[in-house]
Amino acid sequence: MPVALYPGSFDPIHNGHIDIAERAARLFDWIVVAVYDSPSSKRLLFTTEQRVDLARQALQHLPTVQVIPYRGLTVDIAHQVGASALVRGLRATSDYEYEAQLALTNRALAPDIDTVMLITSLQYAYLSASILKEVAALGGDISHWAPPLVVQALLNLHRP
Amino acid sequence: MPVALYPGSFDPIHNGHIDIAERAARLFDWIVVAVYDSPSSKRLLFTTEQRVDLARQALQHLPTVQVIPYRGLTVDIAHQVGASALVRGLRATSDYEYEAQLALTNRALAPDIDTVMLITSLQYAYLSASILKEVAALGGDISHWAPPLVVQALLNLHRP
């Protein structure tokens, strides 16, 4: 019964993430979406609690997908949930190098866990959480890039 | 019971291929290594029969891996063997673009089959069948890049 971990910041979850989660759910028996509870180094817009909450709502149509927060090394949480694979989405070439570096680092740390990469669907190939947040902050229409609850969460942030 | 198809030319199979097959065998219940029986467009060193034979011998330690030749569209053979995923190894950045193009083309042709990419292990990151063949043709030592039977097959080719 292979389990896969899908780790990330999910700040916030968007349609590109949901696409990867849906496709991973067809390949593995159980998917654990692991929301990184960053100590400080990264500037995030939403709290860990909010990010977990938005991801749970956005993925609730997938019965074999579970959302949890995590701290520490990604391979440690993978071991804890019994995952044999990490799932990552690849958008563009520049993603690839970073993801390859991450995958090789994780294999050095935990040779029993492999990284499985899925190519992001074309309609989300240019979508990132940064762009989503920037367009939202400037008042642009983001309704085709994120589910309504995420759009609303972003609008609430920018409302006085 | 997820089945994955690992398609390629395998002209000849080398340690990079074997590494990917071994790792895929840990993620999927059954792996079909599909050796492309190219009609003509690509210049191959070994016949389809030889390439299938070498792959079978090189992978015989993997009980859940089967080697077959195929013609036609990769997604058609995937449907025929009941595969829900295609497996591909990624070496370098230049690979990525070609593989992404292939993956997106195959998804357009068969949305029910996804492509799963694994990063080639570091020690084979620069290894390709072309380099293997070129070094062998020039008399270089290829014993750390391919199993003995493949090394022998290449030596036989270059013996008068």
Added chain:
Amino acid sequence: MPVALYPGSFDPIHNGHIDIAERAARLFDWIVVAVYDSPSSKRLLFTTEQRVDLARQALQHLPTVQVIPYRGLTVDIAHQVGASALVRGLRATSDYEYEAQLALTNRALAPDIDTVMLITSLQYAYLSASILKEVAALGGDISHWAPPLVVQALLNLHRP
């Protein structure tokens, strides 16, 4: 009255080319689609006459777009038709390097002609004439990648 030249092999023209031609037609007063009448170096599926003919039919809905064959340097034909710009479509990162090299070579040969690059629309980002031809040769469905007359021309080629 700026004129732009859109040069290429167009072997055969597909939806990615048509997308670029349509968008260029909105930016320039007149577009000359120049089909390269290669002496020999490149293996082409269709004759120059056929490629020009398919392009003319596929672009006949664009009143300011004209299709001609050409030989020799691209900048020479650009001068002959009075073009101040070359138009090229960019798909992926690997395209970019080749296109940049071409653009810089052409500027060295003719500093008065600039190359204008448009990003291929997402739905055609992985489409190339090579893939179109390969999928068609293997009997795959290409109807969402090329107009009906081009699909028919490809089918005719592969009919005994």
Added chain:
Amino acid sequence: MPVALYPGSFDPIHNGHIDIAERAARLFDWIVVAVYDSPSSKRLLFTTEQRVDLARQALQHLPTVQVIPYRGLTVDIAHQVGASALVRGLRATSDYEYEAQLALTNRALAPDIDTVMLITSLQYAYLSASILKEVAALGGDISHWAPPLVVQALLNLHRP
């Protein structure tokens, strides 16, 4: 009468920017250089007023080029000035991916506005505002990378 918008931070304007503006001015009837009045997210060396002022002086030899500051979405200011195209300069491969992402995002937000990319001239292919500022801060000679008034503005900043 096609108008193009050339948006950017221009912190400060340098010879690479001027090269793109000059070439765009040959392709379009009117160029609006739009200096982004960033609310806060980006660390800039010069104020918006200074950046606009330096750009105006550096481009005053181009009668069809106008410099304005702007806030908000780039496509919104493009609509306001009646631009049908955004102009961007491409230096290297790493630029390309970011620019492609930006172009596709902008097309999603405003399908009537296209992004036109020009390859930076070879002599400025490695020039960026960051490098200009870093070399200036360390006392290096920057006189071949920026017009005298920009060199002077940078020297004034680093004078006690």
Added chain:
Amino acid sequence: MPVALYPGSFDPIHNGHIDIAERAARLFDWIVVAVYDSPSSKRLLFTTEQRVDLARQALQHLPTVQVIPYRGLTVDIAHQVGASALVRGLRATSDYEYEAQLALTNRALAPDIDTVMLITSLQYAYLSASILKEVAALGGDISHWAPPLVVQALLNLHRP
């Protein structure tokens, strides 16, 4: 008697750096490892003194390698120590673009000094000081990526 400068932040020195220094020491008569004493712009974990000290200890097995701190332009310190070449290690494609930009900038500033690039050995191809620090901060095992004294220095930092 050719001297080469190997400049960097070395925050801290790791096995990838040591590999480059060892190989450069075989090509040049004398190597000066120059530790950048950044005024402020970069967030560093160790002080300049600590970084110089760790590098000196990690490279003490190389009799023709000397470690010094430096400020200002890299080409200025190269002139001061009489270096005719800068040495840089290349890991991946994304490194390449940045390093090429740096090399061309330095050649513009000092045409008499050339940049010599060495490909990082495969086993360190994914290793960077950032990854080393991140894995160390999260409690991962870094003993195969850095010499014992550096591992200890990182552990000391994260000890309460």
Added chain:
Amino acid sequence: MPVALYPGSFDPIHNGHIDIAERAARLFDWIVVAVYDSPSSKRLLFTTEQRVDLARQALQHLPTVQVIPYRGLTVDIAHQVGASALVRGLRATSDYEYEAQLALTNRALAPDIDTVMLITSLQYAYLSASILKEVAALGGDISHWAPPLVVQALLNLHRP
């Protein structure tokens, strides 16, 4: 007395090659330019004798540079001439991946020989022997890309 080997096809030698040879000659005591006497696999325009002859004439102003033809593995000829380094010029990102693969393959075959990469000078960054030959074949002006004797050799080829 370090010797470096600069291997290649040199079909024909152009200004980009000459630039690399000149710069390598400042770094090493002796440079052996090794012209690959390809058995068959590559389509070359000039014979090995002609390529060696053109390179010798084009490099005769460099007293420490010698031109020889070679067959077999590059590392074997490097050993024969006593070279401790291979020199290669890097133009663009796409070059980098191929060159890295080559360098890592050569290090696997001969760990005592390292590959030293130099960034091609900006004015030749887009120049390749293929482009030179193609522009020459189409009657374009190539006088700024190759020395007069090479230009003449190319013109002679295309004269009836």
